[in-house]
Amino acid sequence: MTADTNKFVIPIGPQHPALKEPANFEFWVDGEIVTGASVRLGYVHRGIEKGAEVRTWTQNLYLMERICGICSHVHATAYTLGVEKLAGVEVPPRANAIRQLMAELERIHSHMLWLGVAAHEGGFDTLFMYSWRDRETVMDLLEKISGNKVHYSANLLGGVKFDITPELATEVHKGLDFLEERNRFYLKVVTTDETFIGRTRDIGTMTTEKAEFLGAIGPTARASGVARDIRVDAPYLTYEQFPVKVMTHTSGDLHGRFIVRIHETFESIRVIREILDHMPQGDLTTRVPRRIPAGEAVSRVEAPRGELLYFIASNGSEKPERVKVRTPSLCNWSTVLSLAIGLKLADMPMLLSGIDPCFSCNDRSISLKRGQQGAQVWSWEKLRQYGIEYYR
Amino acid sequence: MNLPLPSIFVLLIFPGGLFLIASGLIYQWADRKLVARFQNRIGPRFIQPLADTLKLLAKEEITPVGVHKGLFFALPVIALAAALTAGLYVPLFGFQPAASFRGDLIIALYALSVLTLAMGLAGANTTSRFSLVGATRTLTQLFSYEAPFLLSLLGPAIAAGTWQISEIHTYAHQNLWLMIAQPIGFVVAMIGLMGKLELPPFDAPEAETEIVAGAMTEYSGRGFALFRLGKDVELVIGLTLVSAFYLGGLANPLEFMLKTLALLLVLALLQTAFARLRIDQTVGLWWRAGALLAVVQLIAIVLGRNLGSIF
Numbered sequence: 251m252t253a254d255t256n257k258f259v260i261p262i263g264p265q266h267p268a269l270k271e272p273a274n275f276e277f278w279v280d281g282e283i284v285t286g287a288s289v290r291l292g293y294v295h296r297g298i299e300k301g302a303e304v305r306t307w308t309q310n311l312y313l314m315e316r317i318c319g320i321c322s323h324v325h326a327t328a329y330t331l332g333v334e335k336l337a338g339v340e341v342p343p344r345a346n347a348i349r350q351l352m353a354e355l356e357r358i359h360s361h362m363l364w365l366g367v368a369a370h371e372g373g374f375d376t377l378f379m380y381s382w383r384d385r386e387t388v389m390d391l392l393e394k395i396s397g398n399k400v401h402y403s404a405n406l407l408g409g410v411k412f413d414i415t416p417e418l419a420t421e422v423h424k425g426l427d428f429l430e431e432r433n434r435f436y437l438k439v440v441t442t443d444e445t446f447i448g449r450t451r452d453i454g455t456m457t458t459e460k461a462e463f464l465g466a467i468g469p470t471a472r473a474s475g476v477a478r479d480i481r482v483d484a485p486y487l488t489y490e491q492f493p494v495k496v497m498t499h500t501s502g503d504l505h506g507r508f509i510v511r512i513h514e515t516f517e518s519i520r521v522i523r524e525i526l527d528h529m530p531q532g533d534l535t536t537r538v539p540r541r542i543p544a545g546e547a548v549s550r551v552e553a554p555r556g557e558l559l560y561f562i563a564s565n566g567s568e569k570p571e572r573v574k575v576r577t578p579s580l581c582n583w584s585t586v587l588s589l590a591i592g593l594k595l596a597d598m599p600m601l602l603s604g605i606d607p608c609f610s611c612n613d614r615s616i617s618l619k620r621g622q623q624g625a626q627v628w629s630w631e632k633l634r635q636y637g638i639e640y641y642r
Numbered sequence: 643m644n645l646p647l648p649s650i651f652v653l654l655i656f657p658g659g660l661f662l663i664a665s666g667l668i669y670q671w672a673d674r675k676l677v678a679r680f681q682n683r684i685g686p687r688f689i690q691p692l693a694d695t696l697k698l699l700a701k702e703e704i705t706p707v708g709v710h711k712g713l714f715f716a717l718p719v720i721a722l723a724a725a726l727t728a729g730l731y732v733p734l735f736g737f738q739p740a741a742s743f744r745g746d747l748i749i750a751l752y753a754l755s756v757l758t759l760a761m762g763l764a765g766a767n768t769t770s771r772f773s774l775v776g777a778t779r780t781l782t783q784l785f786s787y788e789a790p791f792l793l794s795l796l797g798p799a800i801a802a803g804t805w806q807i808s809e810i811h812t813y814a815h816q817n818l819w820l821m822i823a824q825p826i827g828f829v830v831a832m833i834g835l836m837g838k839l840e841l842p843p844f845d846a847p848e849a850e851t852e853i854v855a856g857a858m859t860e861y862s863g864r865g866f867a868l869f870r871l872g873k874d875v876e877l878v879i880g881l882t883l884v885s886a887f888y889l890g891g892l893a894n895p896l897e898f899m900l901k902t903l904a905l906l907l908v909l910a911l912l913q914t915a916f917a918r919l920r921i922d923q924t925v926g927l928w929w930r931a932g933a934l935l936a937v938v939q940l941i942a943i944v945l946g947r948n949l950g951s952i953f
Contacts, residue, residue, distance in 0.1 A: 258771070260853075266854065282775075373849060374916070379683055380682060449918070594922065599851040
């Protein structure tokens, strides 16, 4: 889309109360009606992919966890799955079950966080405060298991660090009962509150065809009836043993996204209970060599926001040759931009948060130099120096 | 209750002027605290609104590029002055109004509208895009709630047969609480007050997740402090008016406190219970439901009065 100087442009970001992370959106409005939209990302590029190339396989585990503060576990899981595939290591079933348990606890905390943020964007602060208060329960559970609330760091190459003792299992059960009850209440609020329905129903409706066409993934796509979930389509960890149901909704609007995410929370609670009751016995770790054999691997997992893909290439040394991360938020931006047109300006914050965006995970940098022959490879040191100079 | 005080004292210190501003800050605190408690938060300390105001007054005032300087400085003053003027005609703290004449109900209401108008102009005066959208929304909202709110206050006026606030007040005091006699009018007045004060869910004009602070975005320091004070004073006056008309009058300061705080409690509950309405939803609600309800109430009162005189 080309910029038209006669248009009245409302900028949202890079600094704006609606955004918790920097990104720049421009909405062209005619009165209150949005007639065009554009997005500019890249304010929080951190050079993590390049950084991964100068760190050892184990060090990278901690780096990958820090790609996202909300889905830290799922990033580390995707990375370890890829590395383990390259190394040809078989992880003990108990470790895989604990990984799945942590991933589902993380999904609950992410979806409850999203519920609060999305409600806040719609001016429903009471729901925001309540859901974040109750989210503390699942954060506390994660802390009890791992010792940390945000970066649980449960994964090791070849296993997990923490065991789930019977005492812990009882506590998790107790916490889940509370969370299930609270989420039932939120489902009731979301489906019965008139003002809330007025702000979400038939707003930003995306048909199944359009979702497929735009390549939407995760709960955003599932709310439009696209039954796609890596946990079911290509089961990893112990998702074959403890399967989850794909939650879809047919409406495709913002309201559907709320319902799908709350139903997914219920599904996560159910599967965690199942894992706790039928936890496989055995070791927690297995040995992984320091040098990973040369080769390439792709690992796919279902993050709370959708499919997360890692491409890992090894040259047989202690450090990876290349780690490529494709986060789910990047796939959903096109849905925001194409759905925005024709809606009201007041719907924009909710539409933006409707895909549960995570800005810092999806910033990549590409430098195009015209007229120059041959590829140019920057070292980590050079990239680092460039970053320091750029902001000096 | 009548006050044997010189008029300059009434105007500047008590019950208008300083005392009104102080109580505005207290009511702002009560409102924030109640909303916070309903939302499971701690809420501000008692001294917080005063601290905010003093800090803003001491801050450097930044004049943005492209504004009309005179208007930029004059509008906050006009807004606060208008709100304080409206305070002269209402039975504040249970005392008789400081000034009273026939038709002062209209003057008081329009003095309050001047405040909103000043905020709209202040937004339109700047070149900031958030301010412009905020100003449009402020004025759109003004046109949507104003008529039903006025109609809902006309109900008691027609029942009392006068447009003078003090006389309506006396009438309300002597008769059955008008909240019971005219329930629809009371509901419309309460919701109208929320629209006037731009409280959630009618806070589209200052929806922070869309347009930052709406019309006030470019104001910092003194101007913003004065606008805030104007809003606080408006809150007190609005509560006074509604409780004087619909809750059986305000005989003394204690009754004033109890009745207005009870109203504030209801306002705070309503603020927490809903998601923010879009501006088109607000306008639709007012003109489809609010105005219609107020008219129905008005017709009922007129019929009641005329039929009553026949029998």
